[in-house]
Amino acid sequence: MRKLAAALAVTLTAVALGACGNGTGSTKDDNNTLTEIDYYEAAPQNTQLPKLLDECGAQVGVKVQHQQVPRAQFMPKLLQQASSRSLPDLALVDNPDLPQLAATGGLVPLKDLSTDGLYPSIVAAGKYKGDTYGIAPGVNGLALYYNKDLFAQANLQPPKTWDELTAAAKALTKGTRYGMAFSAVGTEEGSFQFEPFFWTAGASLSKLDSPEAVKALALWKDLVEAKAASKSVVTWTQADVNDQFMAGNAAMMVNGPWQLPTLNKKTDLKFGIVPIPIPSPTAKPVTPLGGEMWTVGHSNPQREAKALSVLKCLLSQDKSLEWSKAAGYIPSNQAAAQQLAQSDPQLSAFVEEVATAQARTAELGTAYPKVSEALFNAIQACLAGGKSPEEALKAAQSAAG
Amino acid sequence: MNLRRLAFVAPAWLYLIVFYLYPLATNVRMGFQDFTVSSFYTGVAPFAGLRNYREVFRDPAFAGTVTNTVLFTAGSLLFQFGIGLALAVFFRRNFPLNGVLRSLLLVPWLLPLVVSGTAWRWILETDSGVLNRSLLSLHLIDEPVPWLASTSVALTAVTLVNVWVGIPFNMVILYGGLQSIPDELYEAAQLDGAGAWRRFRHITLPLLRPVTSVVLTLGLIYTLKVFDVIMVLTQGGPADSSQTLTTFSYDLSFQQLAFGHGAAVGNLLIVVAVVFAIGYLRAERRSS
Numbered sequence: 265m266r267k268l269a270a271a272l273a274v275t276l277t278a279v280a281l282g283a284c285g286n287g288t289g290s291t292k293d294d295n296n297t298l299t300e301i302d303y304y305e306a307a308p309q310n311t312q313l314p315k316l317l318d319e320c321g322a323q324v325g326v327k328v329q330h331q332q333v334p335r336a337q338f339m340p341k342l343l344q345q346a347s348s349r350s351l352p353d354l355a356l357v358d359n360p361d362l363p364q365l366a367a368t369g370g371l372v373p374l375k376d377l378s379t380d381g382l383y384p385s386i387v388a389a390g391k392y393k394g395d396t397y398g399i400a401p402g403v404n405g406l407a408l409y410y411n412k413d414l415f416a417q418a419n420l421q422p423p424k425t426w427d428e429l430t431a432a433a434k435a436l437t438k439g440t441r442y443g444m445a446f447s448a449v450g451t452e453e454g455s456f457q458f459e460p461f462f463w464t465a466g467a468s469l470s471k472l473d474s475p476e477a478v479k480a481l482a483l484w485k486d487l488v489e490a491k492a493a494s495k496s497v498v499t500w501t502q503a504d505v506n507d508q509f510m511a512g513n514a515a516m517m518v519n520g521p522w523q524l525p526t527l528n529k530k531t532d533l534k535f536g537i538v539p540i541p542i543p544s545p546t547a548k549p550v551t552p553l554g555g556e557m558w559t560v561g562h563s564n565p566q567r568e569a570k571a572l573s574v575l576k577c578l579l580s581q582d583k584s585l586e587w588s589k590a591a592g593y594i595p596s597n598q599a600a601a602q603q604l605a606q607s608d609p610q611l612s613a614f615v616e617e618v619a620t621a622q623a624r625t626a627e628l629g630t631a632y633p634k635v636s637e638a639l640f641n642a643i644q645a646c647l648a649g650g651k652s653p654e655e656a657l658k659a660a661q662s663a664a665g
Numbered sequence: 666m667n668l669r670r671l672a673f674v675a676p677a678w679l680y681l682i683v684f685y686l687y688p689l690a691t692n693v694r695m696g697f698q699d700f701t702v703s704s705f706y707t708g709v710a711p712f713a714g715l716r717n718y719r720e721v722f723r724d725p726a727f728a729g730t731v732t733n734t735v736l737f738t739a740g741s742l743l744f745q746f747g748i749g750l751a752l753a754v755f756f757r758r759n760f761p762l763n764g765v766l767r768s769l770l771l772v773p774w775l776l777p778l779v780v781s782g783t784a785w786r787w788i789l790e791t792d793s794g795v796l797n798r799s800l801l802s803l804h805l806i807d808e809p810v811p812w813l814a815s816t817s818v819a820l821t822a823v824t825l826v827n828v829w830v831g832i833p834f835n836m837v838i839l840y841g842g843l844q845s846i847p848d849e850l851y852e853a854a855q856l857d858g859a860g861a862w863r864r865f866r867h868i869t870l871p872l873l874r875p876v877t878s879v880v881l882t883l884g885l886i887y888t889l890k891v892f893d894v895i896m897v898l899t900q901g902g903p904a905d906s907s908q909t910l911t912t913f914s915y916d917l918s919f920q921q922l923a924f925g926h927g928a929a930v931g932n933l934l935i936v937v938a939v940v941f942a943i944g945y946l947r948a949e950r951r952s953s
Contacts (some may be wrong), residue, residue: 347705368706451903498903644904649816
């Protein structure tokens with residue numbers, strides 16, 4: 265009897281202790297081990313990043329514990345860590361998510377780090393209420409990849425305008441091959457892919473149903489209706505689009521520089537890269553700025569100082585260049601980017617575009633995710649649901665409120 | 666004596682409180698709070714009354730989501746149960762390889778849903794999927810059906826896969842129920858001149874009723890909370906056309922980070938499930 269009661273008491277105490285011990289976390293007590301989190305799931309990014317972290321950790325004299333979670337669970341995971349006050353010391357966050365994360369109050373403002381010489385748009389994307397919370401080691405954007413062999417066979421030049429794009433896509437559609445591929449998937453990726461067309465047409469995220477926006481969506485709808493792009497674009501992620509292009513199922517695709525390491529491995533595929541076509545030869549090209557930025561989570565002053573030192577190393581010119589080359593990114597430092605474009609002609613289209621790229625959250629801040637959701641839903645309703653671009657975007661504008 | 670009893674019951678209580686009651690209560694509370702991203706760090710989430718519910722009801726995706734949930738649940742239950750029952754009756758006969766075939770039919774149930782869901786995604790792919798290829802070569806369709814890429818067929822495709830997943834469960838339970846019906850009843854009915862349909866209608870169905878209600882209630886609760894099938898196949902898309910309340914709640918909470926709204930939808934689901942569970946328990950009590 266007494267034994268039983270004692271056993272029960274022990275169990276209860278253990279559970280209670282376990283519950284108390286939770287929030288602090290064991291690694292937090294050891295100031296020589298920093299935690300890091302990112303969402304790179306594929307090579308080369310997920311193999312290169314741990315290497316860089318080890319190098320920079322060694323320079324500062326700390327061990328960096330690396331962790332990766334899938335993209336879809338990344339923000340929920342960070343928020344959960346924020347609630348238990350165990351945000352990782354370093355997190356590599358997608359730039360449109362930064363304002364949300366900074367709004368929690370769990371991030372350290374990066375006051376001591378200089379952003380001189382970086383692309384202004386990426387600096388702006390890292391700001392929340394006037395303070396810098398995130399700095400990107402490299403950025404990316406979107407461009408048009410085209411299959412050189414198919415273009416040569418059809419005697420075509422890579423398109424510069426929307427009309428040329430539609431004409432080339434239709435001319436190159438044959439059998440099981442589509443002329444054009446892009447991602448209209450129902451996530452942020454879908455909005456990201458559409459935004460170059462949306463913004464170049466002159467539309468703004470604060471008014472989704474403007475005539476300019478309708479024009480951009482009509483371009484995509486025409487491609488799908490004319491069967492120059494697969495109906496499956498609404499289910500393809502950017503990685504799927506890349507697979508279709510590599511398999512020869514698409515003559516052109518919209519994609520980013522992070523696909524280059526994979527594409528270059530397929531030596532029998534000859535492809536070229538040009539900026540995304542624009543509505544008229546005089547239009548100003550605007551692409552969305554892509555890329556992740558480093559943030560530092562609140563802990564204690566010593567740890568934060570160490571995390572900042574590691575961050576300085578990661579953002580230094582040579583490390584940023586090393587990372588960009590290995591992972592298919594454009595260095596966020598303008599001078600380094602120009603240098604890279606000269607040595608690597610594959611990147612010149614991307615470097616050209618990054619100069620005029622726009623941060624997705626620049627206009628809307630923390631309200632961006634909701635508007636982006638309304639936008640990709642409109643794209644899907646139009647491409648897969650038979651709605652006209654006007655109807656779909658009108659519904660989106662009322663959903664975005 | 667009482668203390669000893671308590672010691673045996675306490676672990677079960679503790680388990681229930683920690684793993685069921687606490688998360689449930691938290692979810693219910695969150696549905697009435699303005700829970701934003703900063704609430705996670707500051708721990709402060711002001712009480713919002715019914716605002717989350719009002720906003721969710723007004724969400725343009727809500728009405729479609731409710732319709733989808735009803736269609737998905739009704740379609741899944743009807744076909745899972747119908748096909749499951751037909752198979753169960755079929756396997757009551759003696760024929761060679763009966764046992765082998767019956768165990769093979771269990772495979773969909775044993776496979777992890779992410780695995781079978783991914784396989785179905787390939788099967789249903791518009792341009793290269795085996796389903797469209799077969800239908801095209803049989804000249805049953807003139808051009809590929811965009812199973813997962815059209816707002817008009819995505820829900821049907823998702824329901825189809827869920828029916829496939831659910832058939833084994835229905836078949837196994839109903840087969841078990843059939844085993845408990847004595848053979849003499851059928852023999853007697855046959856002597857009295859009852860045909861196969863009348864024997865099914867007047868012996869099998871009435872005697873199977875208790876099992877049927879268990880299967881349908883459990884099936885209803887399972888189907889209401891189906892998440893992985895839809896997530897793997899369509900993520901609720903295109904344009905919310907295969908969004909059910911479960912995936913909608915996930916989307917609100919973990920994609921849009923509107924945790925109050927997500928919890929509100931979760932609470933609605935709890936209410937629906939509780940209503941059906943109570944109805945089931947009362948029916949059980951009455952019959953016993």
